[in-house]
Amino acid sequence: xxxxxxxxxxxxxxxxxxxxxxxxxxxxxxxxxxxxxxxxxxxxxxxxxxxxxxxxxxxxxxxxxxxxxxxxxxxxxxxxxxxxxxxxxxxxxxxxxxxxxxxxxxxxxxxxx
Numbered sequence: 001x002x003x004x005x006x007x008x009x010x011x012x013x014x015x016x017x018x019x020x021x022x023x024x025x026x027x028x029x030x031x032x033x034x035x036x037x038x039x040x041x042x043x044x045x046x047x048x049x050x051x052x053x054x055x056x057x058x059x060x061x062x063x064x065x066x067x068x069x070x071x072x073x074x075x076x077x078x079x080x081x082x083x084x085x086x087x088x089x090x091x092x093x094x095x096x097x098x099x100x101x102x103x104x105x106x107x108x109x110x111x112x113x
Contacts, residue, residue, distance in 0.1 A: 001039055001054045007063050010055060014078035019050045019109040021102065024057050024064060024074040031092045032073045038095045042102065049106055050077075077105035084108050 001023065004010045014020050023039070025032035043052050057064045057072055067076065067083075075087040075098065085108050087093070087101040 001043060001052050003054045003056070005056075005059055007060060010053075010060070010063060011081070013051070013053050015081045017080060019084070019105060020078045021050055021052050021105060022076050022078065023052060023054050024067075024069045024072055024076070025054060026057050026072055029072050034092055035073060035095075035098065042095070042098060045099075046102055046106075050102060075101055077102075077109065079109045079112060084112065 002013075004013055004022075010022070014022065023035075039052070046052075055063070057069055071088050071090060073093065075093075077084040077086070085101075085105050087098070
């Protein structure tokens with residue numbers, strides 16, 4: 001997963017017409033480490049439909065404050081620079097839950113076209 005480390009990189013990545021999912025994480029988050037092993041498989045599964053980017057919440061605190069990122073990992077789908085849908089919960093996210101979120105994000109993104 002490509003990592004975005006600056007606010008302009010984030011703005012550029014989310015500005016396009018295609019669906020982008022930003023995954024907000026930190027190095028110290030156990031639940032973030034839990035999803036690491038299967039995220040490459042999800043990226044391959046949704047290749048051509050979704051682009052995934054990783055943002056370390058601690059690297060971009062102002063952006064995360066603007067986006068109201070409180071829990072991590074947080075998943076936010078963007079299209080044309082605007083938030084489409086987000087997936088945040090206090091519980092550890094399973095692969096199946098993340099896939100359901102991505103499927104919903106694709107549906108919503110397609111409906112906005």
